[in-house]
Amino acid sequence: MSTDVEQLRAACERDLGDPADWPGPFGYPDALALCIIDAIYVTGARHLTVEKVIERYRSYRAARGGDADTDGAPELLANVEELGGPLQWAAEIGNRRPTSTAKGAPLRSAALIEVAQALVGLGIRTTSDLRAVAEDDELCARASAAWCAVPGQRSGFTWRYLVLLAQQPGVTADPAVVGYVYRALGAEDCDAVAALLRAVSEDAGWDIAALHHAIWRFESARPEQRGLPSTA
Template sequence: MPTTADVHVALLTQRCDTDLGDPDLWFRPDGYPHSLALCTIDSISSTGAHYNSVKNILRHYIDYRIAQGGNADTDNAGALLGTFDELGGPQAWAAMTNNRKPTSTAKGAPLKAAAIHEAAGRLRELGIDSTDDLRAADADALADAKKAWATVPGQRSGLTWNYFLMLAGIPGVKADRMVIRYVADAIGTTPENVSATDAAMLVKAVAEKSGHNVTHLDHAIWRFESGRSVNQQS
């Protein structure tokens, strides 16, 4: 007898096959394989935000680094932390990026800029200064880094950590509300009944079963559910 998990994987596989088209034509997710700085900024800025606002933050940071004679595309954690030092801290950094969004809706929640600063500092303390360091880290080192990341305000769920890894080129699933909603509908339930962990596990299982790159599958689901084109020739 198939288990409930088997049934859910089969249902999600069928829905993906129906909705997402030819995997060879899926749009590929953006990433920053050589910039730990941009991975950190994007992942922490993305929660509860329209992606256009994230792109604006990134653009301001990139422009700031260009004006300095730097290159954001290759910035490590040290370079990112250096911009906070030069500007005078998270408040000024938030002003430079024209975004003062807090990490949560709780009263007195720190700015996302402060979380970016803290996350970069914690990674650097653990010897993870670049995306090369991140990709070379063993399981224990990654587990320690994940724990440290989770202590940063607003990052406890692990959602931004998974996204951070994906942006750096480490396969994974960012089970945000779009992906959760898609998975829930596919298996015949409501989003409230599907946790981010469960959604990620199911997407990974479908990727393994179908031979897809899990990051590309996650991105295709996200694009479909958010009303964007999935297929580059559609």
């Protein structure tokens, strides 16, 4: 085992807590619909709450012959329309949580529709579309701006989280994760970081996607909330 792998594993053990406590699994590389749901509902909530919403969506789609794990943004919009709109979707699948604590803030189900419509309007219908956009600075900036214009999404946290959820586990490393590894080892090349994460996960017996996500959450959290999702 290389010194770099040993050092990175030690840093992860120091900073990320017990791997048994990392929630998971992470990501939906073939389901933009699930990425959107997770990203919109994750802030300010235990991930168990989000998992219940995801499970209700999966169950609803399966009962009608659909496959939530391959649904894109158009399928999500069709599902909301089928149920009769954001209020009915919130009652059947989501929940009544608003996008913020501000008086009159819209429900997250309404924000979910807005972001899905914005993505479709930009030609982002699937996770592969999103991954392609994320690699193009100009297109990514446009998509991020459209997403962040929706109530409750201004901070950009949920946009970054959306992109992370859509990634293929272990293929690349998010910039926040690269930054973490850079501080630990000095490595800053995305491919090198991805290789190091794979080596650490294999050495420690950790799931590579869970490790990547745990580091991302640690880096993205406010200093007083290390390991927890930030609020939008």
